[in-house]
Amino acid sequence: MQLLDGLSVSKTIKLELKEQVEKRKSENKKIPHLAAVLVGNNGASQTYVNAKVKACNEVGFDSTLIHLTEDISEHDLLFEIEKLNLNPDIDGYIVQLPLPQHINEKKILLAIDPMKDVDGFHPENVGRMMLNMKTFLPATPMGIITLLERNNIETSGKHAVVLGRSHIVGLPMSILLQRNHPFGNCTVTLCHSKTKNIEEICKSADIIIAAVGIPEFLRGDMVKAGAVVVDVGITRVNDASKKSGFRLLGDVNFEEVSSKCSFITPVPGGVGPMTIVSLMQNTLASVEHKE
Amino acid sequence: MQLLDGLSVSKTIKLELKEQVEKRKSENKKIPHLAAVLVGNNGASQTYVNAKVKACNEVGFDSTLIHLTEDISEHDLLFEIEKLNLNPDIDGYIVQLPLPQHINEKKILLAIDPMKDVDGFHPENVGRMMLNMKTFLPATPMGIITLLERNNIETSGKHAVVLGRSHIVGLPMSILLQRNHPFGNCTVTLCHSKTKNIEEICKSADIIIAAVGIPEFLRGDMVKAGAVVVDVGITRVNDASKKSGFRLLGDVNFEEVSSKCSFITPVPGGVGPMTIVSLMQNTLASVEHKE
Helix, strand or coil, X not given: CEECXXXXXXXXXXXXXXHXXXXXXXXXXXXXXXXXXXXXXXXXXXXXXXXHHHHXXXXXXXXXXXXXXXXXXXXXXXXXXXXXXXXXXXXEEEECXXXXXXXXXXXXXXXXXXXXECCCCCHHHHHHHHCCCCCCCCXXXXXXXXXXXXXXXXXXXXEEXXXXXXXXXHHHHHHHHHCCCCXXXXXXXXXXXXXXXXXXXXXXXXXXEECCCCCCCECXXXXXXXXXXXXXXXXXXXXXXCCCCEEEECCECHHHHHCCCCEECCCCCCHXXXXXXXXXXXXXXXHHHHC | CXXXXXXXXXXXXHHHHHHHHHHHHHCCCCCCEEEEEEECCCHHHHHHHHHHHHHHHHHCCEEEEEEECCCCCHHHHHHHHHHHHHCCCCCEEEXXXXXXXXXXXXXXXXXXXXXXXXXXXXXXXXXXXXXXXXXXXXXXXXXXXXXXXXCCCCCCCCEEEEECCCCCCHHHHHHHHHCCCCCCCCEEEEECCCCCCHHHHHHCCCEEEECXXXXXXXXXXXXXXXXXXXXXXXXXXXXXXXXCCEEEECCECHHHHHCCCCEECCCCCCHHHHHHHHHHHHHHHHHHHHC
């Protein structure tokens, strides 16, 4: 078994990005600028946003964190979005999800300028992805494809099983894996809560992407020997023995599955860091697109 | 075996549309107006466009056929598109594909106002479909879902195998079958030219959508007893015994497959008429949306 070491790959990509930023500086070109909008004080969201800002600093991007209070009105949040759309210095921005209950997430999503939507969540970008047109790919699926690519995982003609049909991971993942692309061309089966005989389907998979959000959902007896397993799950589980009070569990039972598969992502250190560098790559692409 | 009789279902839907047009007339509301752009003299394209105009007449819609010569420039075609976008009387329009080689289809597609894109091909509408938002669904996949619905075919938890990943049939079909919807919730496997052991995958399917464009691709020994089979293919094959000089073949070997499955669409008279009524339904929805 080999680790699909997202942390290590992400470090390489950050170095590549840093080089490109330096090259841009030497050519007097604009430094990429990513903004992140965080509403409220959700612990996990704060951690994610902080990691994104930190990554910007590491590669030399400009970054702006817009931290708004939990009780901001939808109207005022839309006003913040509009300011970001109009600000020529901001090349891309994300609105960290989930948003508070009183705010309509879809309305916010639709307000983001597709040209600055580096998360790739706007319908126009989603549609362009589906039609295999140039666009911002959603960061997590994009990061997974990059991870497969950098590890030279053969995908063409393989049976990929995607567990979970979320709009930000499972569904776009199924699209990217099937498309006619050097790291696509899989036969893809998309499974979800209504799927019957999920064990049997998983056992037939050459590649499994687990994105159901259920800790240790994928067990050893569900995986074929030699399969490639990507674990997107990251759930905080209470753990009094930890200083933080919790530990992080993926959707894959690592101990059982790792002994059977050929490649597997760890949690943490697998998909998470790849998501962040994908966001950086999209932000750089946004600046380049304007040139 | 029962026929999924698209012709019969389409007649029912046309009657429903006709009733709605008459109701609109009595309320002095706008009559839906569909336009079709046809470039050149491709025989199949002319047949399709004529069928759409005829269907408009049948249900009482206004229709406009814009027939342009094969040698029209891309620039002039874009000008025609812009006129349709700006014409408030046109509620929806389609540009019949394929277009001549010298015209960039994607450029034309992107020029269509998404609010008039009743074919559902514009990236914005494709993305909205994928995100399960209100939109114009692409006519053929929409027609197939309606056909399943009107025949009360249970889909939830079933294994649906889609053959073909085209942007206008296979890929959107896979999206619609997986979504959380009364006639969705399938476990979907999307197969294409790079798929290995396609026979085995088909044999595991409860529902098969054949959209590969290869006459009689699906044979009897590839289908499980009791499966539901939808044939999207329609290929003209030379046949000297016919007055037209050709006959139409689907992607399914009807004789072999029909003896094994529970439901099957005929060709012609299956998916084709459903595609046309879906276009009509989208055009009506377009008028209603503006009210």
